[in-house]
Amino acid sequence: MNSGQVDYFFDYVSAYSYLVNGQVEKLEGAKVIYRPMLLGAVMQATGNRPPGAVAVKGKYLLADLKRWAKRYGIPLRFNSVFPQNTMKALRLSIAAQRRGVFHEIHPAFFEAMFVHDLDLSDSDVLAKIISDAGLDAGVLMSDIESESIKDELKKNTEEAIRRGTFGAPTFFVGDEMFFGNDRLEFIQEALQRDD
Amino acid sequence: MNSGQVDYFFDYVSAYSYLVNGQVEKLEGAKVIYRPMLLGAVMQATGNRPPGAVAVKGKYLLADLKRWAKRYGIPLRFNSVFPQNTMKALRLSIAAQRRGVFHEIHPAFFEAMFVHDLDLSDSDVLAKIISDAGLDAGVLMSDIESESIKDELKKNTEEAIRRGTFGAPTFFVGDEMFFGNDRLEFIQEALQRDD
Incomplete structure (x- = not known):
């Protein structure tokens, strides 16, 4: 058996990341490493474009997202401000990882x-989400002013790009890359393979 | 129950169409209508780009295609001449439909x-594929000189674009569109839904 490590690169701006997020812990034998990354920087570095750049594709994706939300039994409501700058939220999720409260706040951002x-x-919105999750907003909001946390988000993003990422969500099992919410079965197979 | 009709738009240049092609007849209660279309014209009309336009995406898709081929238990060998002009092959598949020999030749093209x-x-290559399938190559090769067959391919392509297609394979159950080899379960659900 391999180590079971699954590197899971996501951004809160990615609807397919939201969809898959409740599914990744269902992977058997997986040790999921949550890797916040800036999707915009990945798109820019690779020359990839958001699906909505092709009008009919954007329209189709809305229907596809709804089908997956229904399949997973989760609500989905498209945001009226889109796309958004998720830099602060992603830094907050790193701060929360360091303080051991990641899982208290991560689903709330999605x-x-x-x-x-x-x-x-909006920082006020972020602070309220954190407080509503029962955490100390002041502590985390102040954490993300540190260079160390800014650097970690940059490094995550650079690593994702170096390993071949062009969108989100992207998963790695060793050197094997899997893109999208709809490749979990292949990830499960990779986890069960002897290396 | 709905009519069970599934419009299946494909092009022989599309690797994901090749992958799914052996799966579509497994849809329960489906009456599959095979609709050859010119993928290049669809891409041009919608502004969509082939995945290989983003280098890392192209590389990933090769790995993804191999995973699906293994899952389906079919061989996959990438063509040394790619992309190719499949206009004549698509016209031949329409000619074969009219002569009631479509299923004898369609998988052979893929x-x-x-x-x-x-x-x-290459017309000589096409003629040999047809002969090897036990059909009269001369008859079909001469059929595709007719305006009526050229028109049908054009009309298929225009209809695909009008209905929202941006790639291949694309399926329709009524007004519902499904893109890719990996949406068969959603198509099956749509077929089983009461309209």
């Missing part, structure tokens, strides 16, 4: 974006 | 492209 129609670029 | 490394833009 739900803020794809269920509650909130603006994650 | 295999010529994605298993046997043949050049489908």
Whole structure:
């Protein structure tokens, strides 16, 4: 058996990341490493374009996202401010990882974006999401002013690009890359393979 | 129940169409209508780009295609001449439909492209594929000079674009569109839904 490590690169701006987020812990034998990254920087570095750049593709994706939300049994409501700058939210998730409270706040950021129609670029909105999750907003908001946390987000993003990422969500099992919410079965197979 | 009709738009140049082609008849209660279309014209009309336009995406797709081929238990060998002009092959598949011999020749065109490394833009190659399938190559090759067959390919392509297609394979159940080889479960659900 391999180590079971799954590197899971995501951004709160990615609807397919929101969809898959509740599914990744269901992978058997997986040790999921959550890797916040800036999707915009990945798109720019690779020359990839958001699906909405092709009008009919954007329209189709809305229907596809709804089908997956229904399949997973989760709510989905498109945000009225889109796309958003998720830099601060991603830094907050790194700060929360360091303080051991990541899982208390991480799903809340996704739900803020794809269920509650909130603006994650707004510091007041972020602080309220954190408080509502029962955490100390002041501590985390002050954490993300540190260069160390800014650097970690940059390094995550650079690593994702170096390893071949062109969108989100992207998963790695060793050197094998998997893109999208709809490749979990292949990831499970990779985890069960002897290396 | 709905009518069970599934419009299946494909092009022999599309690797994901090749992959799914052996799966579509497994849809329960489906009446599959095979609709050859010119993928290049669809891309041009919608502003969509082939995945290989983003280098890392192209590289990933090769790995993804191999995973699906393994899952389906079919061979896959990338063609040394790619992309190819599949206009004549698509017209031949329409001619074969009219003569009631479509299923004798249709899989052979896909295999010529994605298993046997043949050049489908070459009339001699096409004639040999047809003969090897036990059909009269002269008859079909002469059929595709007719305006009526050229028109049908044009009309298929225009209809695909009008209905929202941006790639291949694309399926329709009524007004519902499904893109890719990996949406068969959603198509099955749509077929089983009461309209």
